[in-house]
Amino acid sequence: MERIQFISQGNNxxxxxxxxxxxxxxxxxxxxxxxxxxxETELKELAAEVKALCSPYNALFIINDxxxxxxxxxxxxxxxxxxxxxxxxxxxxxxxxxLIGGTANTKKDLQKRKEEGCDYIGLGPLRFTRTKEKLSPIxxxxxxxxxxxxxxxxxxxxxxxxxxxxxxxxxxxxxIYGVAISGAILHASDPTTLIKSINEKFRRHIQNSR
Numbered sequence: 001m002e003r004i005q006f007i008s009q010g011n012n013x014x015x016x017x018x019x020x021x022x023x024x025x026x027x028x029x030x031x032x033x034x035x036x037x038x039x040e041t042e043l044k045e046l047a048a049e050v051k052a053l054c055s056p057y058n059a060l061f062i063i064n065d066x067x068x069x070x071x072x073x074x075x076x077x078x079x080x081x082x083x084x085x086x087x088x089x090x091x092x093x094x095x096x097x098x099l100i101g102g103t104a105n106t107k108k109d110l111q112k113r114k115e116e117g118c119d120y121i122g123l124g125p126l127r128f129t130r131t132k133e134k135l136s137p138i139x140x141x142x143x144x145x146x147x148x149x150x151x152x153x154x155x156x157x158x159x160x161x162x163x164x165x166x167x168x169x170x171x172x173x174x175x176i177y178g179v180a181i182s183g184a185i186l187h188a189s190d191p192t193t194l195i196k197s198i199n200e201k202f203r204r205h206i207q208n209s210r
Contacts, residue, residue, distance in 0.1 A: 001120060002030040002060060003178035003202045004195065005158060006185060013046050019186055020050050024057045026191030032079050034064040047073050067093050087116035105136040107150050114153045122180055125161020144174040168198055172205045
């Protein structure tokens, strides 16, 4: 898996596609389509379009929440929130070749996701973010340190929620695998430089950890 996952934004299909293209052009190679509006037909059209956009970039493409849609259009996987379909049920529908990620906010959530056999865990939020309406309790940097030191798991954990470039090095010290970001890319004056800089921080950290 890549170290940076981009979460799409947009109040209509055009805005969603524009956000994904911006991330892909900047060098992001892991896209999560997160869309909370639209009919089943509209969502399917959007998902198919985003999948087609990801293909020439060889980018991993996952869909938030919609398990059966991911199966229908043969996405690479899904991301499931705490109130979405259970991981076990999603795995039964999708099989072992699909990537399944799950959200966590507490130690109990982390343990549950570990037992469920997620492929990765999105842990957060770090701070307030407008990307998500119903936000779980904010963890802050201390929350990451406490949670990640309290559980042992081989499952990659991604930090999520209002993350900026300045947070990366401190987050890496907590033991995270990667980050899921959105606004930082969309609002960057130079998204390409931002992605390169974050990837370089991960590269240096991995090298220094050997």
